Amino acid sequence: MSWTDERIDKLKRLWEQGMTASQIADALGEGVSRNAVIGKAHRLGLQSRPSPVKATDAPSEAAPAAAAAPAQPPAPPPAPPKVEQPEPEPAVQASQPSRMLRPGTPTGPVPPSGPPAPPRRSIPAKPSKEIEGKTTLLDLSDKICKWPIGHPGEPDFHFCGQPSNPGFPYCVEHCAVAYQAQLPRRDRRPPPPPYGAPRIR
DNA sequence: CCCTGATTCGC
DNA sequence: GCGAATCAGG
Numbered sequence: 001m002s003w004t005d006e007r008i009d010k011l012k013r014l015w016e017q018g019m020t021a022s023q024i025a026d027a028l029g030e031g032v033s034r035n036a037v038i039g040k041a042h043r044l045g046l047q048s049r050p051s052p053v054k055a056t057d058a059p060s061e062a063a064p065a066a067a068a069a070p071a072q073p074p075a076p077p078p079a080p081p082k083v084e085q086p087e088p089e090p091a092v093q094a095s096q097p098s099r100m101l102r103p104g105t106p107t108g109p110v111p112p113s114g115p116p117a118p119p120r121r122s123i124p125a126k127p128s129k130e131i132e133g134k135t136t137l138l139d140l141s142d143k144i145c146k147w148p149i150g151h152p153g154e155p156d157f158h159f160c161g162q163p164s165n166p167g168f169p170y171c172v173e174h175c176a177v178a179y180q181a182q183l184p185r186r187d188r189r190p191p192p193p194p195y196g197a198p199r200i201r
Numbered sequence: 202c203c204c205t206g207a208t209t210c211g212c
Numbered sequence: 213g214c215g216a217a218t219c220a221g222g
Contacts (some may be wrong), residue, residue, distance in 0.1 A: 020206085208218080
């Protein structure tokens with residue numbers, strides 16, 4: 001397949017929107033590889049994005065040096081999984097599964113001392129939600145609606161937290177928002193995907 | 202293993 | 213110009 005203006009345009013938009021090369025690749029359709037996307041993106045002079053590999057660092061010997069501070073984490077907001085066209089909705093999402101949602105190394109309580117901790121009860125270590133009243137990153141599971149409320153970085157950013165629609169990352173309510181085929185508004189079926197709805201892929 | 206983007210190089 | 217193969221880090 002060739003790079004028509006149309007496809008190039010789509011590539012640009014999606015790339016700048018923060019989609020990964022492979023996501024863009026299969027968004028562009030069959031016969032487009034991740035490499036093709038990356039190659040084209042580079043040839044187009046699109047802004048390179050944080051790569052896992054950034055070698056080309058040749059410090060001779062003494063080279064501790066403070067690593068550059070990551071001003072902005074490389075997690076721009078891809079939109080929630082629409083079935084078809086992107087549409088300005090909650091333009092925020094916890095996109096990739098565990099990889100991106102991973103809270104990172106537990107910086108938590110440091111077990112300092114020798115004596116083995118006696119079995120504590122009475123305080124189930126599950127403060128965040130019950131106390132905060134908000135569903136945070138740490139509360140998420142496959143049973144919890146991960147629909148973002150607010151925007152990442154904002155102080156009160158949290159997640160919906162309702163029981164998720166089994167098989168879906170969101171509750172029924174938000175599934176209805178997230179999964180919308182681009183159909184004429186007339187015959188757009190109002191009800192959200194029911195249990196066991198076929199997964200789109 | 203999976204993923205990521207970057208680069209190379211034959212076509 | 214294109215993209216598979218390869219590289220290299222997460």
